[in-house]
Amino acid sequence: MKIGAVVIRIIRQLLRDKRSIALLVFAPLLVITLIWLVLDGDPYEPKIAVENLPQPFQQALQNELEEDVVQMSESEAKEAFQEGDLDAFVTVKNHLPYVLLEGSDPTANSAVMNVIQNAFSSLSRQNNVQPAVEYYYGSDNFNLFDQIGSVLIGFFVFFFVFIIGGISFLRERTQGTLEKLLSTPIKRWEIVTGYLLGFGLFTIVQSFIIVAYSVYVLDIWMAGDFWQLSVVTFLLAITALTLATLLSAYANNELQIMQFIPLVIIPQVFFSGIFNLETMAEWMQVLSKFMPLTYGADAMQEIMIKGKNLSDLWHDLLILIGFALLFYVLNIFALKKHRRL
Amino acid sequence: MTSMITVRNAAISFGKEKVLKNVDLDVNEGEIFGLLGPSGAGKTTLVKMMAGILEGDQGEILIKGQKVPSLELMKSIGYMAQSDALYHELTAKENLEFLAAIYGLKRQERKAAIQEVLEMVDLTKHGDKVVSNFSGGMKRRLSLAASIMHKPDLLILDEPTVGIDPVLRQSIWQELRKLKNNGMTILVTTHVMDEAEKCDRLAMLRDGYVIACDTPEKLKKNQKVDSLEQAFLAYGRDEK
Numbered sequence: 001m002k003i004g005a006v007v008i009r010i011i012r013q014l015l016r017d018k019r020s021i022a023l024l025v026f027a028p029l030l031v032i033t034l035i036w037l038v039l040d041g042d043p044y045e046p047k048i049a050v051e052n053l054p055q056p057f058q059q060a061l062q063n064e065l066e067e068d069v070v071q072m073s074e075s076e077a078k079e080a081f082q083e084g085d086l087d088a089f090v091t092v093k094n095h096l097p098y099v100l101l102e103g104s105d106p107t108a109n110s111a112v113m114n115v116i117q118n119a120f121s122s123l124s125r126q127n128n129v130q131p132a133v134e135y136y137y138g139s140d141n142f143n144l145f146d147q148i149g150s151v152l153i154g155f156f157v158f159f160f161v162f163i164i165g166g167i168s169f170l171r172e173r174t175q176g177t178l179e180k181l182l183s184t185p186i187k188r189w190e191i192v193t194g195y196l197l198g199f200g201l202f203t204i205v206q207s208f209i210i211v212a213y214s215v216y217v218l219d220i221w222m223a224g225d226f227w228q229l230s231v232v233t234f235l236l237a238i239t240a241l242t243l244a245t246l247l248s249a250y251a252n253n254e255l256q257i258m259q260f261i262p263l264v265i266i267p268q269v270f271f272s273g274i275f276n277l278e279t280m281a282e283w284m285q286v287l288s289k290f291m292p293l294t295y296g297a298d299a300m301q302e303i304m305i306k307g308k309n310l311s312d313l314w315h316d317l318l319i320l321i322g323f324a325l326l327f328y329v330l331n332i333f334a335l336k337k338h339r340r341l
Numbered sequence: 342m343t344s345m346i347t348v349r350n351a352a353i354s355f356g357k358e359k360v361l362k363n364v365d366l367d368v369n370e371g372e373i374f375g376l377l378g379p380s381g382a383g384k385t386t387l388v389k390m391m392a393g394i395l396e397g398d399q400g401e402i403l404i405k406g407q408k409v410p411s412l413e414l415m416k417s418i419g420y421m422a423q424s425d426a427l428y429h430e431l432t433a434k435e436n437l438e439f440l441a442a443i444y445g446l447k448r449q450e451r452k453a454a455i456q457e458v459l460e461m462v463d464l465t466k467h468g469d470k471v472v473s474n475f476s477g478g479m480k481r482r483l484s485l486a487a488s489i490m491h492k493p494d495l496l497i498l499d500e501p502t503v504g505i506d507p508v509l510r511q512s513i514w515q516e517l518r519k520l521k522n523n524g525m526t527i528l529v530t531t532h533v534m535d536e537a538e539k540c541d542r543l544a545m546l547r548d549g550y551v552i553a554c555d556t557p558e559k560l561k562k563n564q565k566v567d568s569l570e571q572a573f574l575a576y577g578r579d580e581k
Contacts, residue, residue: 001444002443002445004442005439005442005443006439006443008433008439008442009428009435009439012393012430012431012435013378013428013430013431014432016430016471017430047363050455111577117468122509144395155488175424175426175427175428176422176423176424176425176426177426177428178429179389179394179422179426180420180422180440181426182394182428182485183392183393183415183420183422184415184440184443184444185412185413185415185416185444186443236342303363338394339393339394339410340396340410341410341411341412
């Protein structure tokens with residue numbers, strides 16, 4: 001009953017606060033779009049070096065490119081890779097075309113492969129010959145946005161829910177309504193639960209919109225199931241919400257909520273899968289185990305890139321729910337600061 | 342006369358600062374009781390303890406014979422803080438609906454209760470307006486409405502007329518008397534002397550102690566002075 005009253009009140013408040021809704025939904029969309037524009041932008045013009053290529057093929061290759069192809073030996077090409085001056089080296093090995101990609105930049109990789117495929121198809125007689133492809137650095141062959149987009153969705157959902165949730169719970173204190181509430185017979189857990197459910201409704205809508213936009217409009221790599229991804233996004237948002245309301249107990253104003261961002265949010269970015277964790281120091285890897293985003297981002301990557309199901313990811317999901325529960329319970333205790341009952 | 346509030350030996354400190362040192366106080370049922378004192382005297386702290394939000398380090402507070410804090414008691418207490426605890430995005434009615442539900446008013450009762458208090462504070466016409474468009478006085482009146490909607494036995498008002506024009510102050514005091522006549526016990530904090538005059542009985546609070554407690558007339562008579570202000574200063578000197 002009382003929880004219901006809190007839920008209805010929060011929904012009404014948020015619906016009147018158009019900016020907050022915009023921040024919850026459209027800010028993540030905007031940011032993800034910007035990153036998509038940067039990472040998924042204009043076709044990249046690759047630099048290609050060749051050695052001992054048949055004349056017709058070299059010509060076909062040249063036709064696809066604006067810059068001249070360069071003649072180089074394989075060892076010269078590798079030096080050029082290290083200098084970052086070259087994207088690919090093409091030659092013939094064992095009577096088959098052989099492509100060595102620089103590999104560290106997915107945009108360049110796909111541009112090179114595009115050019116080579118086009119060159120092949122223009123030479124109709126060699127239509128069915130597939131080149132052997134190797135990577136000098138790395139081995140990924142899909143684009144950077146596909147690779148980190150899943151993590152980014154998770155991150156931005158987490159980030160914006162954290163800010164809105166934290167500030168609105170804080171405001172309850174600064175505008176004196178928390179004190180008023182605590183002079184009524186409402187119980188502490190009823191307040192926290194009401195908040196969670198009221199905001200939870202908005203985060204469901206938010207998760208759904210952001211996932212739909214990323215998958216259907218931005219056409220991000222999506223091997224898994226849309227609904228399952230929405231569930232993970234939602235869980236991550238709830239974790240962010242519970243963490244935000246908990247931490248807002250330790251902030252005295254909006255600025256102090258912002259001050260939590262470099263402490264709580266930014267570190268999670270570095271440990272959530274955008275950067276390769278295995279290359280980091282051991283203690284940093286341990287640190288990542290304490291961050292909710294690590295599990296949320298991992299689950300999202302597994303679904304989007306590897307097409308896994310929620311049942312394969314119960315480990316991640318369980319930990320996320322655990323985090324949310326922990327923050328929820330701690331929050332009920334944190335309110336003791338304001339009233340013991 | 343039965344006692345509504347009994348404060349025995351109450352003390353509280355925040356960190357090293359002792360805000361209330363040893364307070365004893367009795368508020369009778371059905372009176373308007375004033376808590377007079379300069380800012381920093383501990384008025385707000387004391388009423389927050391009565392409302393059950395704060396708890397003292399020693400002593401006890403009984404309301405209607407029950408020990409504070411208790412969730413059960415909170416149903417029969419109305420508390421209006423110094424700041425207007427209102428949700429600015431919501432309309433006046435929505436604010437009241439919310440608190441009515443929190444106080445456990447039944448759905449059928451809510452509408453009537455809201456209508457009644459809106460009328461009482463003269464905001465009936467503005468019920469559907471969003472609070473952020475309200476003037477300071479309107480917010481103050483709405484806060485008062487929100488504190489009496491559940492018909493509490495005890496109404497605690499922390500500086501209810503701060504920042505309010507004389508006309509509105511007059512009308513708020515008229516409301517308080519009406520509520521009193523309906524049997525409500527009202528406790529008001531103030532640092533304004535002419536407002537203290539309007540109370541049935543007064544407690545003078547200074548530096549964490551109650552330095553005097555009686556009707557305004559007797560307080561003045563005891564010190565042989567004409568104004569409460571002088572009485573307050575005289576009691577302060579006696580204390581030292």
